[in-house]
Amino acid sequence: MTFDVRGGTDALPDDRERFPLGGGRERSSRRGEARDGEARDGEARDGGACDGGACDTVSQAPYVELHAHSSYSFLDGASLPEELAVRAAELGYDALALTDHDGVYGSLEFAYAAHAVGVRPITGAEVTLAGGAHLSLLCETHAGYANLCRILTDAHAGTRLAGREAREPLPPETTVDFVAAHAGGLVCLSGCARNGLAVVDPDAAVRLAHAFEGAFYVELQRPYERGDARRNAMLEELARTLGVPTVATGNVHAHHPRRVRLQDTLVAARRSS
Secondary structure (H helix, E strand, O other), X not given: OEEEEOOEEEEOOOOOOEOOOOOEOOOXXXXXXXXXXXXXXXXXXXXXXXXXXXXHOOOOOOOOEOOEOOOOOOOXXXXXXXXXXXXXXXXXXXXXXXXXXXXXXXXXXXXXXXHHOOOEEEEEEEEEEOOXXXXXXXXXXXXXXXXXXXXHHHXXXXXXXXXXXXXXXXXXXXXXXXXXXXXXOEEEEOOOOOOEHHHHOHHHHHHHHHHOOOOEEEEEOOOOOOOHHHHHHHHHHHHHHHOOOEEEOOOEOOOOHHHHHHHHHHHHHHHHO
């Protein structure tokens, strides 16, 4: 089996099935048990786009972060992409996904920094849908990156109205239908705890689960808010109904606790403007 990946083409023997989030099954026994293509509740899977021969091995870390924001998520993320990459290496992560809001602005410098510290970079974005729901898209192939760029272009296409170009742009947004039509080469996570598509509109999440067949994951987060347990129980039930795996993410906005106050200040400035 041969499949395209960012940075090259990896060939896997025909008897080795590829994980939906990248990597081969051959060495999964090193983790104590085979994953069989499913993510465990409370534990993130090895994920995303691969480089060179990286897809020949499965991540050895018990957790990698698949939902992280840098300072390119303006007035939201409090750390540079390089800082996130270095911190991921310090924590022993084999991979890290950068999912800034509605853009891949920091993906290049993130990729350079991640490679320098031995972390596999996963290119992605947290995409805003019409109505305000969010979902996370991760690139798995060259075609996936092209489709992500098409989705982001569509999201920004209507942000500047004709004759009002000098005014503040409208918030970017795309549609479930457009995302579904450009699902190839992408992995879809159902979104964050507060505004995730599976939380806001489970019916739309069902539609995308069919569009991203074999590459759709219900995203579980615990921001330590009232209703966390109830929400995650509902999401787990949705995953069981759809027959898709769950994946735990942290919705990271800073590389270190000392940046929490800065992140709070950025969010306060955004909400007051």
